[in-house]
Amino acid sequence: MSEPSSSDAYEETRPFRVRSSTAEWAAAILRQRVTQGGLLPGSRLVEDELTAELEVSRNTLREAFRLLGHERLLEHKLNRGVYVRVLSPADVADIYRVRRMIEGSAVRRPDQDPIALTALRDAVADAERAAAASRWLDVGTADLRYHQIIASLNGSQRVNAMMAQLLAELRLVFHTMDPRALHAPFLPRNRELLTLLESGRTAEAEDLLATYLDEAERLLLAAYAQARTS
Amino acid sequence: MSEPSSSDAYEETRPFRVRSSTAEWAAAILRQRVTQGGLLPGSRLVEDELTAELEVSRNTLREAFRLLGHERLLEHKLNRGVYVRVLSPADVADIYRVRRMIEGSAVRRPDQDPIALTALRDAVADAERAAAASRWLDVGTADLRYHQIIASLNGSQRVNAMMAQLLAELRLVFHTMDPRALHAPFLPRNRELLTLLESGRTAEAEDLLATYLDEAERLLLAAYAQARTS
DNA sequence: TCTTATCAGATTGTTCAACAATACTTATAT
DNA sequence: ATATAAGTATTGTTGAACAATCTGATAAGA
Structure with a gap:
């Protein structure tokens, strides 16, 4: 983990939370990590870790997961968690x-x-x-x-x-x-x-x-x- | 990977809700209403009414809203509710x-x-x-x-x-x-x-x-x- | 030894209740 | 009549709780 995990890192983007929903804000961060290669295909996204890091509730994080799942960037396996999509x-x-x-x-x-x-x-x-x-x-x-x-x-x-x-x-x-x-x-x-x-x-x-x-x-x-x- | 073959017949008789997530089940019902014309374009979908009718929690219903929003069937206006899409x-x-x-x-x-x-x-x-x-x-x-x-x-x-x-x-x-x-x-x-x-x-x-x-x-x-x- | 069964721990699925933030409505004053 | 202000309804978000399911390790049996 080479990136700063403190909330200070997001201070700059916080104002966007006012305009768009928190779920979309969280989705935007995750989308960036996936497309920029910070999260490689196959990686698992654990709810507990991400709620702590992004400082959003589980419900909100799950809404973000849904958004990215529909974009085919994340794969949602029922009862098994969310993974960065692996393309065949x-x-x-x-x-x-x-x-x-x-x-x-x-x-x-x-x-x-x-x-x-x-x-x-x-x-x-x-x-x-x-x-x-x-x-x-x-x-x-x-x-x-x-x-x-x-x-x-x-x-x-x-x-x-x-x-x-x-x-x-x-x-x-x-x-x-x-x-x-x-x-x-x-x-x-x-x-x-x-x-x-x-x-x-x-x-x-x-x-x-x-x-x-x-x-x-x-x-x-x-x-x-x-x-x-x- | 050895599953009792008797579960096949069992699963078939069980409600659809058990196999897919509740959110997708709710989304399926709403999708049908929209595409079959039960809910006309411009109609508002109020959370309170639908949670009572579908007997799911607000969180689950909101997950369903997200799914259908991504399919462009519903339109989500921040802080103003969810509406059946009106095509221009x-x-x-x-x-x-x-x-x-x-x-x-x-x-x-x-x-x-x-x-x-x-x-x-x-x-x-x-x-x-x-x-x-x-x-x-x-x-x-x-x-x-x-x-x-x-x-x-x-x-x-x-x-x-x-x-x-x-x-x-x-x-x-x-x-x-x-x-x-x-x-x-x-x-x-x-x-x-x-x-x-x-x-x-x-x-x-x-x-x-x-x-x-x-x-x-x-x-x-x-x-x-x-x-x-x- | 290999398989099967069982069980505890971890994680996800879902609900509920509460409060904050925002939009809508009504009432009031100018 | 218009504008302002308060009050109400609805959505946005959170946290806790419990159920359902998966995982991995251990124990029991062949």
């Missing part, structure tokens, strides 16, 4: 199936928001900058942002929410493997896809994205299988 | 945007599960039978089942879940309008789309579905706007 290879395959659908549908659209294209350029630039400095975690963050923006080209709030949840799930897998091997191969392709989108060549963009996602899935599954056996 | 025209448009993506992606696939095609035939037959008997609510149910099966052609568990949630939301709108005017126009098209799928003419199926969904959205928005003003 089938889950990874399923996630990429949905990504192909969402992102494929996005790049296929002829009318594309110039604001989104600008945001894509920023994300690519951030990723390249982080890669040059070997900050691979930041590369990963920028990459996820890039694909979230791609999804937003669909122009649907619900699709945005689905994609955000999907990428949060993917993060669970990322933390069990080497971020460099994971993200480096796709940096040039993100830029390539961007130029295709900018020039409106949707058919080529669709092709590139399809092979992109297929390869990413293959790479991820291979590395994932290896990490789980070792 | 923008929500309806958004839902159809997602439907176009999901169902479009589904019919575009060349390899289609024969089991799903059989299920589609059943759904169409059920709808036509119900229509002949003027049981329009049943027509609606069969129609939703039809489109859920279409979505399942994507072969993704997550897409199935998204679609189920989407159709549950749509049901909220359906209950405020005449089911016959809503479903009658699309009966023959469901069959037409089915024959196209059976013969593998995916391009034509995609076209038909696109115009189908566009028209359904237009019809729904028009009728919805009218129902809300009267």
